[in-house]
Amino acid sequence: MTIHDAPRFVTVDDFSVGQRLDNYLIKQLKGVPKSRIYRIIRKGEVRVNKGRKKADYKLNSEDIIRIPPIRTSSEKDLKPSEGFLKSLNSSILYEDKGLLIINKSHGMAVHGGSGVSVGIIEALKSQYKEPIELVHRLDRATSGCLMLAKKRSVLKSLHEQLVNHELEKRYLALVKNTWSKKKHIIDAPIFQNSRYSVIDSKGKESLSHFHPIKNFKLGEYSASLVEISIETGRTHQIRVHAQFAKHPVAQDNKYGDADFDQFMKSKGLNRLFLHAKTIIFTNPMTNQIQKVNAPLPNDLEELLNTL
Numbered sequence: 673m674t675i676h677d678a679p680r681f682v683t684v685d686d687f688s689v690g691q692r693l694d695n696y697l698i699k700q701l702k703g704v705p706k707s708r709i710y711r712i713i714r715k716g717e718v719r720v721n722k723g724r725k726k727a728d729y730k731l732n733s734e735d736i737i738r739i740p741p742i743r744t745s746s747e748k749d750l751k752p753s754e755g756f757l758k759s760l761n762s763s764i765l766y767e768d769k770g771l772l773i774i775n776k777s778h779g780m781a782v783h784g785g786s787g788v789s790v791g792i793i794e795a796l797k798s799q800y801k802e803p804i805e806l807v808h809r810l811d812r813a814t815s816g817c818l819m820l821a822k823k824r825s826v827l828k829s830l831h832e833q834l835v836n837h838e839l840e841k842r843y844l845a846l847v848k849n850t851w852s853k854k855k856h857i858i859d860a861p862i863f864q865n866s867r868y869s870v871i872d873s874k875g876k877e878s879l880s881h882f883h884p885i886k887n888f889k890l891g892e893y894s895a896s897l898v899e900i901s902i903e904t905g906r907t908h909q910i911r912v913h914a915q916f917a918k919h920p921v922a923q924d925n926k927y928g929d930a931d932f933d934q935f936m937k938s939k940g941l942n943r944l945f946l947h948a949k950t951i952i953f954t955n956p957m958t959n960q961i962q963k964v965n966a967p968l969p970n971d972l973e974e975l976l977n978t979l
Contacts, residue, residue: 816948
């Protein structure tokens with residue numbers, strides 16, 4: 673626990689503009705019961721610009737919040753390695769005052785946890801003076817375009833684009849079995865249980881578009897290189913829909929075909945062949961349509977050249 677013996681004065685940053693006072697304090701005062709937070713607001717121990725405010729007060733830029741002495745949970749001092757930070761900085765595809773897009777490497781976790789002490793978001797937060805938050809996620813095994821917002825207004829706008837299907841994400845995957853070169857729509861609800869995502873009528877609506885662009889005959893096996901766009905963003909959506917269509921993604925240790933994966937390993941594939949190659953959106957900072965591409969990693973490009 674961390675004990676603050678004196679009041680703290682915190683200046684509201686751009687990322688917190690528009691947030692309710694109570695929600696802001698819940699995030700700031702980790703480990704403090706919500707009932708205690710509402711009590712110190714109600715009693716006037718929390719002040720905004722030297723005045724009392726209600727819990728539903730919407731924060732403005734440069735508001736100064738007085739937080740009374742209070743005991744909070746201490747956080748671990750996360751120190752990403754220099755090598756990790758260097759790799760992240762060299763992977764930047766686009767950056768402006770409100771937005772950052774990186775070409776995430778295979779194996780990088782977006783969040784710490786599950787054996788990973790520091791993920792991409794923790795590493796970037798340690799480096800940037802301004803707040804930064806994920807716009808969406810990518811599986812640890814997936815490479816490619818990953819968006820992060822540096823302003824709350826940008827995060828809100830991009831989330832609205834996601835909900836309204838105005839933000840397009842395109843992926844490349846190598847899947848088992850040849851697939852006719854026409855577009856295939858997989859419309860199957862996905863339910864997430866404690867271990868896997870599965871096709872289930874009680875799940876959430878999930879829609880994926882698969883467009884095979886090249887087929888490969890590989891002795892006893894065959895494969896297709898497909899471009900995929902998704903209208904929803906369920907956990908493991910592409911991998912689950914590919915399995916459902918009997919075209920599992922190569923080297924998918926959760927939803928794949930073990931024999932096919934072993935064969936692909938003999939061809940030199942040692943990772944999930946799924947790459948977020950393109951993202952198209954309206955940039956909230958410029959109000960212009962923007963397209964950002966992440967080049968296919970060298971190991972996947974080299975594999976395709978040998979098939």
